[in-house]
Amino acid sequence: GEDVEQSLFLSVREGDSSVINCTYTDSSSTYLYWYKQEPGAGLQLLTYIFSNMDMKQDQRLTVLLNKKDKHLSLRIADTQTGDSAIYFCAESMGGNYQLIWGAGTKLIIKP
Amino acid sequence: DSGVTQTPKHLITATGQRVTLRCSPRSGDLSVYWYQQSLDQGLQFLIQYYNGEERAKGNILERFSAQQFPDLHSELNLSSLELGDSALYFCASSADVGGRRVPDTQYFGPGTRLTVL
Numbered sequence: 065g066e067d068v069e070q071s072l073f074l075s076v077r078e079g080d081s082s083v084i085n086c087t088y089t090d091s092s093s094t095y096l097y098w099y100k101q102e103p104g105a106g107l108q109l110l111t112y113i114f115s116n117m118d119m120k121q122d123q124r125l126t127v128l129l130n131k132k133d134k135h136l137s138l139r140i141a142d143t144q145t146g147d148s149a150i151y152f153c154a155e156s157m158g159g160n161y162q163l164i165w166g167a168g169t170k171l172i173i174k175p
Numbered sequence: 176d177s178g179v180t181q182t183p184k185h186l187i188t189a190t191g192q193r194v195t196l197r198c199s200p201r202s203g204d205l206s207v208y209w210y211q212q213s214l215d216q217g218l219q220f221l222i223q224y225y226n227g228e229e230r231a232k233g234n235i236l237e238r239f240s241a242q243q244f245p246d247l248h249s250e251l252n253l254s255s256l257e258l259g260d261s262a263l264y265f266c267a268s269s270a271d272v273g274g275r276r277v278p279d280t281q282y283f284g285p286g287t288r289l290t291v292l
Binding site: 097099105106107108109112152156162163165167168 | 177179217218220223231233265267279280281282283284285286
């Protein structure tokens with residue numbers, strides 16, 4: 065069946081890199097997404113990667129996709145207090161407009 | 176600001192009651208999605224409408240229903256409310272372009288926090 069899994073929490077020190085991991089099960093996924101939810105707010109699209117790509121970089125964000133292992137990661141360089149949020153991984157399947165969502169990883173920044 | 180608006184922001188009601196949540200999608204977006212986010216269930220997809228028609232159904236209870244109007248705004252109706260229905264309800268919209276050469280990004284509203292007492 066369709067499933068997206070993430071760790072529930074990640075704690076990092078300010079200035080370090082954060083790596084948030086996600087595994088998915090559907091090999092026919094076309095796009096994989098990272099969304100960010102700040103406290104009290106809605107979800108905001110951070111970045112996405114097409115399933116035929118291995119890596120995508122956007123300023124402090126790096127997305128790595130290992131299609132063989134169905135593993136997606138989001139690396140945030142030089143983590144700041146403003147990065148504190150819940151990060152959701154989601155996959156979309158070819159021809160289907162639904163997204164399958166992970167449970168979200170809460171990123172906690174230690175001073 | 177995503178361009179998606181939701182009203183009301185907060186809603187407090189009693190068990191057994193019925194409420195209506197409202198969503199206005201981004202200008203030009205044809206698809207509207209409803210999600211429920213609770214502490215124990217995470218983000219759950221409820222239902223999607225496209226240009227007035229129901230397109231996909233997720234984990235939506237029979238006590239809940241939705242519709243999308245000709246002006247593309249959408250309403251989510253929750254009836255016979257139970258304590259467990261307390262949650263954040265999000266609406267998202269997308270352009271739903273054909274061809275699928277670009278991701279059909281969903282833009283989320285700020286949510287309606289429903290508290291059932």
